[in-house]
Amino acid sequence: MAAILGGGLGGLSTGYYLLKNNLINNNNLKLYLLEGTKYCGGWIKSIKTKDYTFEQGPRTIRPKGIIGVNTLNMIQDLGLSEHVASIKHDHPAAKNRMIYVNNHLHLLPSSFKxxxxxxxxxxxxxxxxxxxxxxxxxxxxxxxxxxxxxxxxxxxxxxxxxxxxxxxxxxxxxxxxxxxxxxxxxxxxxxxxxxxxxxxxxxxxFKPNTDKILELSDLARRAQEEKWNVYTIRGGLELFPTALHNYLKDNDVNIKLNTKIEEIQFVDSGTVVLKNTAGEKIEVNHIYSSIPAYSLANLVCKQHPELAQDLRDIPFVTVGIVNLHFATEKTLITPAFGFLVPPIENSPILGVVFDSCCIPDQNGTVLTVMLGGRWFKEKFGDAVTTSTLYDIAVKEISSILNITEKPSAHNVNILHRCIPQYVIGHYERVEKIRQYIKDKNLPISLVGSSYDGVGINDVIYSAKTQVLKDCI
Ligand SMILES: Cc1cc2nc3c(=O)[nH]c(=O)nc-3n(C[C@H](O)[C@H](O)[C@H](O)COP(=O)(O)OP(=O)(O)OC[C@H]3O[C@@H](n4cnc5c(N)ncnc54)[C@H](O)[C@@H]3O)c2cc1C
Missing domain, CATH: 1.10.3110.10 (protoporphyrinogen ix oxidase, domain 3)
Structure with a gap:
């Protein structure tokens, strides 16, 4: 019996690889996926209407490298190939990336010339x-x-x-x-x-190339042949975790939503008890934790305070996301991926993505303004409201992009502690954490964005690596 903690992309991918490698069915093992909220997908959330798609978290995925190929292979296997919308190397969203410096937008070089x-x-x-x-x-x-x-x-x-x-x-x-x-x-x-x-x-x-090579699915081969820069999922990126969720459900994984775990008790090297907020207990032989490091720290701190401290030392930042739709047919932006604002400019915004240029099937102009991050508290304090963030976002885009129209629709979210920060010493800290787990023979594997990479590809590849490494 095993349990995956957290139903974001990290947890869902762990379930996928446990099933694909027959670690569950062959060994007749039961698998739980325990998710604290009513939704599987973590930060990936899309709002889709006939006129626009608002991505509240991630929106694009990179196809390159072994980890990019690995994700494309998974997407094809889940039957999502026809939903993939690619941005090829010569598309304006691939070529035109800007920075906002000294009150002007500057195009960054995108070619060797x-x-x-x-x-x-x-x-x-x-x-x-x-x-x-x-x-x-x-x-x-x-x-x-x-x-x-x-x-x-x-x-x-x-x-x-x-x-x-x-x-x-x-x-x-x-x-x-x-x-x-x-x-x-x-x-x-x-x-x-x-x-x-x-x-x-x-x-x-002059050194021979020793990079690992993965077998290419048709989709991954297409991405290479057509030189995709990035891609997204038509209809909203949320379709991706939904497909994984359905795959797990169809393969008899016991998915328990609204099941927030509040304590982990390690009994011995093959027994661990999980307690949820309703006081119920689940006993398993192994846990795959995909929840943020700071959440895991709270669950293990009674028995393993030293481990908890190292987990807590991985910092996270909060990001404000303001999605805006302008129904007008007027051209409001030049075709581009968007722009970023260097911290030296001391702006309240981190950047703006021109979604109507990157995501297909949108009428009018769709923009996403990202705010705060590492500077969230310093700029907005602890009690900022979504309406204040909306006002700031609209003011900034009006001044930078000269957009005077009022948005016809919007959505604002404050994503608390959503992105881990791989600060100096991060990789050594993660090694120390994994060494502690090994030395104490704790039946737990760590996956998710806290440890081996913060992007979608990293999280999926880390789940695969951990599954292949560990024997339940
Ligand atoms: C604003 C934003 C934009 C991004 N843009 C991109 C992008 O464009 N491209 C890209 O590649 N990546 C992007 N990323 C990163 C990408 O979203 C992450 O890599 C990925 O979603 C992380 O998945 P995860 O499963 O590790 O974590 P999460 O999504 O955080 O999932 C963890 C899950 O665990 C659950 N949980 C937490 N505590 C408990 C508990 N005690 N008991 C039970 N369940 C619990 C949570 O409810 C959640 O569902 C972005 C991230 C953010 C926040």
Missing amino acids: GVFQRITPFSKPLIFALLNDIKQPYKHLEDDSIYNFVERRFGKEIADYAVSPMICGICAGDAKEISVKFLMKTLFEWEQVHGGVVRGMIKSI
């Missing part, structure tokens, strides 16, 4: 950043912030205008706190082993 041209707000062509890298002296470090690393290797402008907004876009975080290993592990290794990024890049050309 672009790095040889001087593009505002950068004072020199980006190629000069590589010269800076070559000139830097060697510095030994175990870890560093991504901001420090980029500033040291490529200069302050790249750190401020390229990397800092990118970190806001990916995890709503502060590049000055996030570990360089989060996005630039290979570049950091090149610096540490070869003394610089350019030197490491040159040496890597």
Whole structure:
């Protein structure tokens, strides 16, 4: 008997891989999925009407790399291929990504040619950043912030205008706190082993490619042949967790909604008791926890305070999401993915996604404004209301995009502690947590966005890796 804790994408994917690898049916094991709310899908939530789709959480998925292929293989297996809406490499949403600096929108370079041209707000062509890298002296470090690393290797402008907004876009975080290993592990290794990024890049050309290769589904092959940049699910990304939920249900997984677990008691290396808020107990042999690290900390703190402390030390940020629909047929935006605002601009907003350009089947203009993140409390305090966030979002887009129309529909959400921050030392902390679990023989595996990557692909791939690693 096993239990998956949490029914977000991490928990649902764990169930999928347990079934696919016959770890449940072959061993005649019973599997529970215990979800605290009435909905499976976690942060993935879509509102679909005939005129617009509002994504309240994630909206696009990257097809590239082994983890991208893995997700596409799963999507095809779930029968969702025909719902996939791709954004190819030459689509405006793939080519046009902007930053808002000094009261202007600036297009970031999207081609090789672009790095040889001087593009505002950068004072020199980006190629000069590589010269800076070559000139830097060697510095030994175990870890560093991504901001420090980029500033040291490529200069302050790249750190401020390229990397800092990118970190806001990916995890709503502060590049000055996030570990360089989060996005630039290979570049950091090149610096540490070869003394610089350019030197490491040159040496890597002569190294055989040892990347793992996955078998490609037809969908993954199409994504490669057609050079997809990103994709989404037509009808709302929510269809993805819904399909996983149905797959688990059809395969006799006992899905218990509205079942919030409030305590875990480890009895021995093969017995663990879960207690929910109604006082009911479920005894299983193994748990897959996909809930946020801080939630798990509360469940294990009585028996394992040291483990709980390490779990609590993984910080999370809160994000405000304001979805806006403008029914007018007038063109309100230039075709693009949207824009990000570098933290150095000190704006209340992190960025705006031009959904009507990225998500199909929309009438009029649809935008999503993201607010706060690492700076949520500092900008808005603890008691901000959704109507205040709406007013701020509308004011900002009116000033930046010159949109004076009133939205015809909107939706505002405050997603409390929704994105984990992989700060300096994160990877060592996760290793320590897993080592503790191993040393104490605790029958628990950790999946979900708190540990091995914050994006959809990472969460799915981490579920697969943990399932294959552990024997129930
Ligand atoms: C605003 C936003 C935008 C994003 N955009 C993108 C994007 O465009 N592309 C991308 O790849 N990724 C994106 N992400 C990241 C992506 O959403 C996450 O990687 C993914 O949804 C995480 O899934 P999860 O299962 O790990 O966690 P969650 O979605 O947090 O699921 C955890 C589940 O556990 C349940 N739970 C918690 N505590 C308990 C308990 N005690 N008992 C029982 N159940 C419990 C919760 O109710 C929840 O359902 C975005 C995230 C956010 C917040």
